[in-house]
Amino acid sequence: NTDENLHCHELSSYSSCLEYDGCGWDRETEECFDEEPEDEIVNCYELVETNRCSEYSGCRWENITNECYDIMPKWIREGQMVPLTSLKSMLKEMEKYNSAPPVPEESLLNDNLFVVLPNCLHPEEVDMILAFESQLGPDTEKHDRNDDLEYHHTVHRIEPLLKQQQSTLFRILISTMIHVDKHLWNILETEHSEAVFPEVEFITYNASPKTGFAAHRDNGSLLTAVFMLSRESAFEGGELLFDGDRTVKLNYGECVIFRGDSLIHQVQSVTKGTRKVLQIELHQEHASEGGYDDGDDYDETNIHLTSS
Ligand SMILES: O=C(O)CCC(=O)C(=O)O
């Protein structure tokens, strides 16, 4: 309600009732009633009991600290979802930072956008992902790139590990991508995807003159996100380059989200140290159906957009 003290039932006429957000008219009883807010906004931090916390799908209980946390990353916490206007201003910020020519307003929603989210991962979440390193080996290693792409890094497919061992984190990462997509492209809906097949990769670049990734598109990936796991001091080089001239140096914990199959991107050589990222691609088809990679039957499960 715009008026905090207003009670809908005090409004006796249909027209006065409908003037107020949050009031609805019951045609049978001819009464004005308080509508249930569509998405109840709760502050998870105020829920101090495990049970109360778990009643809310947007909250999760953290055993280490005994606190209830928002399931969404920080930048969504503020107001449930990022309104389009603030995404636009984030993009404007990006332009300044990239010193690229300004993107005209009407093309803000085009396929060539990328969005960088600060505080995408909490340091504890970075640690959870890095902890998988000890479980990586020949059976998780993947060579699914075209041979003509310069290929000087190691890729491990980790969606089974992530889903089984850190399922909450897995959901957070996917829902971050879905939220951004809803506001920017709505590609997951417009492509009539009832489900998407996430491919999760742990990618490590060790410094050498040729460690990087030549310009490419992520074939079949409706949406791609890259999460930075390394500290700024851990490596040099390794900038992402979009469209050949828009550079992004991701900071620790940041992520970039873009239309993988339409926006050309590349990774500059890592000249010093080690650069580690987590990459999630949301595919419309399972790899073995799409036939774009070597079809390892890593994981048949998908994410249903309507139910998750
Ligand atoms: O390492 C990155 O930042 C991006 C990697 C990438 O584009 C890919 O693996 O397709």
Ligand SMILES: [Fe+2]
């Ligand atoms: Fe890529």
